[in-house]
Amino acid sequence: MQKTSALDDRSREMDEKSWWDLWNTSYRTKDNNDSVSNELFTRAAALINRITQTGRGRVLEVACGTGTLSRMLVYSSYHGLDLSPAAIDQARQKSARILSPPGVAPPTYEAADFHDWELPPEQFDVTVCIDAISSFRDQQLVMKKLAQTLRPHGALVLTTINRFVYERIKRVGGVTLQSGPVSHWLSHAELNSLVRQSGLVIESSRTIMPRGNLGILRLVNSRRLNEAISPGMAAAFKRAKEFLGLGQYSVVVARKTS
Ligand SMILES: C[S@@+](CC[C@H](N)C(=O)[O-])C[C@H]1O[C@@H](n2cnc3c(N)ncnc32)[C@H](O)[C@@H]1O
Numbered sequence: 001m002q003k004t005s006a007l008d009d010r011s012r013e014m015d016e017k018s019w020w021d022l023w024n025t026s027y028r029t030k031d032n033n034d035s036v037s038n039e040l041f042t043r044a045a046a047l048i049n050r051i052t053q054t055g056r057g058r059v060l061e062v063a064c065g066t067g068t069l070s071r072m073l074v075y076s077s078y079h080g081l082d083l084s085p086a087a088i089d090q091a092r093q094k095s096a097r098i099l100s101p102p103g104v105a106p107p108t109y110e111a112a113d114f115h116d117w118e119l120p121p122e123q124f125d126v127t128v129c130i131d132a133i134s135s136f137r138d139q140q141l142v143m144k145k146l147a148q149t150l151r152p153h154g155a156l157v158l159t160t161i162n163r164f165v166y167e168r169i170k171r172v173g174g175v176t177l178q179s180g181p182v183s184h185w186l187s188h189a190e191l192n193s194l195v196r197q198s199g200l201v202i203e204s205s206r207t208i209m210p211r212g213n214l215g216i217l218r219l220v221n222s223r224r225l226n227e228a229i230s231p232g233m234a235a236a237f238k239r240a241k242e243f244l245g246l247g248q249y250s251v252v253v254a255r256k257t258s
Helices: 006-011 016-027 035-053 085-096 139-148 188-197 216-220 223-228 231-243
Strands: 058-062 077-082 108-111 124-130 150-161 201-210 247-255
Touching: 016 085, 035 124, 035 150, 035 201, 035 247, 077 085, 085 108, 139 150, 139 188, 150 188, 188 201, 188 247, 201 231, 223 231
Parallel strands: 058 077, 058 124, 077 108, 124 150
Antiparallel strands: 150 247, 201 247
16 A cells, blocks of 8 residues: 555645645745755746846746745746745745845735636736646636736746656655646646647747656666766756656746737
8 A cells, every 4th residue: 555644644634725735834934945846946937037137027926835936036026826825924924034126126925816816907027837737726717817917928937747757756655646636737738738728829848857767767867877978968868858858847938929
């Protein structure tokens, strides 16, 4: 029988909001939590900052959790929302300790269910959604709403677990793929199709952060193989795996045309 962690056991009796309160207060109390989320945030922030530094920087983050990413972003204004009130509490407390640069409004955070969130009259230059689309009950509605938040030529930056890789990570004693209120793990192709259906035009769509140790991934990610080649070749091999769709996360940048 599979061993389950305390987190997984408690989650079975929880409603959606309480589960995400638990998740955020278990895994996101520190900004520097683990190497996987650190790399995800670093790479997402670099992508977003490239966009905001060359244009206007009104940023909306949907499912911002405890606001870790917001503290790595360059923006003119930032609004984050999340279903979990505990996460929003943490985000507010942490941001209150940071001084905003001159001329930049302090970030704002709101506890809300994005399905029911009333769209504000002002649209955003960049809308961000990190590692959360799999949790939304109605992914089509959410994707349409994400597109509606954008001004013409505004950009959506969205990352989500790449199902192909996630299903090929062997876990020890752990929280399983089904744990938590996950609605549907999208494949890379399903994600692209959902984005297109919302009317956005995909500017780039790729995977990042190769991982996995089952099936073919056991071979291509083997430590022995990757340590046997030079650092330069290892970096090139990593890029090739990302290009071929073997990264743990899918990352899409899409634009609103009009
Ligand atoms: C896997 S966590 C990722 C959080 C954050 N983006 C991060 O990377 O740390 C998924 C987040 O989605 C939020 N979420 C789930 N359903 C939501 C909804 N309907 N509206 C707003 N946020 C939601 C959860 O509260 C949770 O914080």
